Amino acid sequence: MSERPPVPVITPGALARRRLHVMFALDCSGSMRGDRIASLNYAMRSALPELLSVAEDNPEVQVMVQVMRFDTVARWHIDEPTPIEEMEWIDLDAGGETAMGSALAQIGEALDSAEAGPRQLPPVIVLASDGYPTDDIDAGLEQFFSSAAATAATRIAIAIGSNTDLDTLERFMNSPEARLKPLRANNAPDLVKSIKWATTAPVKATSSPTNAPDVASQLALNAEQLEAPSSEVVW
Amino acid sequence: MSWRAGGATAIGASHIRNKRPNQDAFYASPTQQSDPRFMICVADGHGSDAYYRSDIGARLAVEAFIEAISWNLDSPEQINSLPQDIVQIWRRLVKQDIGRNPLPPGFERAPGRASDRDIFEPYGSTLVGVAASEQICIVVQIGDGDLLLGYEDGTINRPLAADTGLHGEQTYSLCLDDAPQRVKYKAIKRTETWPDFVLTSTDGVSKAFVDDAAFVDVVRHYRELVRSGEDLQATINALPDWLRQVSDNGSGDDATLCLASRRYKIQDQ
Numbered sequence: 001m002s003e004r005p006p007v008p009v010i011t012p013g014a015l016a017r018r019r020l021h022v023m024f025a026l027d028c029s030g031s032m033r034g035d036r037i038a039s040l041n042y043a044m045r046s047a048l049p050e051l052l053s054v055a056e057d058n059p060e061v062q063v064m065v066q067v068m069r070f071d072t073v074a075r076w077h078i079d080e081p082t083p084i085e086e087m088e089w090i091d092l093d094a095g096g097e098t099a100m101g102s103a104l105a106q107i108g109e110a111l112d113s114a115e116a117g118p119r120q121l122p123p124v125i126v127l128a129s130d131g132y133p134t135d136d137i138d139a140g141l142e143q144f145f146s147s148a149a150a151t152a153a154t155r156i157a158i159a160i161g162s163n164t165d166l167d168t169l170e171r172f173m174n175s176p177e178a179r180l181k182p183l184r185a186n187n188a189p190d191l192v193k194s195i196k197w198a199t200t201a202p203v204k205a206t207s208s209p210t211n212a213p214d215v216a217s218q219l220a221l222n223a224e225q226l227e228a229p230s231s232e233v234v235w
Numbered sequence: 236m237s238w239r240a241g242g243a244t245a246i247g248a249s250h251i252r253n254k255r256p257n258q259d260a261f262y263a264s265p266t267q268q269s270d271p272r273f274m275i276c277v278a279d280g281h282g283s284d285a286y287y288r289s290d291i292g293a294r295l296a297v298e299a300f301i302e303a304i305s306w307n308l309d310s311p312e313q314i315n316s317l318p319q320d321i322v323q324i325w326r327r328l329v330k331q332d333i334g335r336n337p338l339p340p341g342f343e344r345a346p347g348r349a350s351d352r353d354i355f356e357p358y359g360s361t362l363v364g365v366a367a368s369e370q371i372c373i374v375v376q377i378g379d380g381d382l383l384l385g386y387e388d389g390t391i392n393r394p395l396a397a398d399t400g401l402h403g404e405q406t407y408s409l410c411l412d413d414a415p416q417r418v419k420y421k422a423i424k425r426t427e428t429w430p431d432f433v434l435t436s437t438d439g440v441s442k443a444f445v446d447d448a449a450f451v452d453v454v455r456h457y458r459e460l461v462r463s464g465e466d467l468q469a470t471i472n473a474l475p476d477w478l479r480q481v482s483d484n485g486s487g488d489d490a491t492l493c494l495a496s497r498r499y500k501i502q503d504q
């Protein structure tokens with residue numbers, strides 16, 4: 001009689017939670033001063049616990065967060081991928097120009113150097129901006145999309161206020177048949193709602209096992225529910 | 236030359252939390268005694284809300300495979316029609332199911348779309364299968380999942396090329412308009428190197444492992460177990476718990492695995 005187990009023994013370390021990178025690119029230019037940057041900070045503070053809650057609903061997935069800020073230059077606000085359980089929000093301040101191209105280029109570079117492969121979940125990238133890029137956005141987008149992970153990512157853009165470069169945000173989203181549109185945040189409650197949705201809905205959709213031909217269509221349906229403005233006050 | 240096969244499935248932890256059924260399905264034959272022919276296949280119904288009948292779609296994918304492959308094993312010269320056969324049979328079975336259980340009002344056709352895809356979409360599923368007669372071994376796949384063959388010299392390989400043109404968690408599916416073009420298949424003749432071990436599994440198994448090498452290592456171990464004269468039935472009996480362990484500690488997805496072994500040392504005959 002053999003003592004050998006009838007199935008392979010799984011060695012420690014052979015199984016692993018899949019990582020889901022959530023990256024924010026946040027506009028901190030001069031036009032964000034005052035109510036807008038305060039609302040953005042409030043929105044991030046409110047969204048992170050909700051993201052944690054979504055992550056806890058999907059314990060097989062390890063959600064990691066990184067934050068890029070851009071004003072006259074683009075630089076990491078939270079540069080190491082940080083487990084959502086350990087995230088503490090540090091307020092952003094505003095001033096300067098809008099180096100969005102450099103921000104996207106750096107994110108593409110970071111994605112290239114991150115762990116990748118078919119078993120890793122596609123990242124979620126949230127871009128929020130209230131203006132027009134002041135650096136070379138074409139070069140930035142080109143470098144961003146040269147990363148396979150950036151192309152595979154779920155990309156959500158939030159247009160803050162009414163003077164936003166929607167064309168650039170749509171190029172960033174590059175949604176098939178333009179099914180996903182930039183979210184519009186024309187006042188503080190809308191911004192909070194949009195950041196919360198952009199943080200949690202794609203993570204929920206991405207971290208649940210879906211293996212479907214088209215993950216974006218479900219998100220697009222979900223996003224339509226956000227369209228009604230929640231306040232008459234407009235930036 | 237004879238084969239014996241078996242398989243099992245385990246519902247994923249995330250499906251239990253989200254109150255979804257096990258959306259995988261499988262078939263394995265022969266399970267009770269060895270036979271010159273075998274068939275194994277697994278199907279993985281898509282998980283998001285749009286695919287709300289994908290558990291049925293996966294079951295119908297298995298039925299379509301059995302019907303199409305049986306005919307192709309008897310008429311291997313017609314192998315070129317296999318992709319079309321599988322998709323047509325699956326579509327016929329889906330329409331029959333809708334006949335018995337109509338789609339909810341408003342779900343018959345999505346606005347702005349004019350193809351039958353809208354009635355097939357709720358049933359969307361992948362399919363990975365292998366079957367052999369004494370003359371031919373046929374491997375077939377649409378969408379994600381794993382199909383590996385083992386050989387007498389201990390090597391393990393994937394006979395079908397990986398899909399291209401997909402991003403992230405996307406997969407090709409039986410519900411797509413161009414499904415027949417997305418079906419990959421290969422016929423291995425008896426005159427070629429013949430596998431002695433076959434494994435098919437849904438992506439919930441391989442994605443639980445830290446990398447592909449760790450998964451292939453486990454496949455190699457399965458081959459060694461069932462080829463070394465261990466009791467295949469004991470392996471099959473232990474599979475559900477093993478799959479649950481894999482899903483709970485890795486993917487969280489439904490996990491389904493079938494295997495077949497040639498010239499199994501028949502202890503029960």
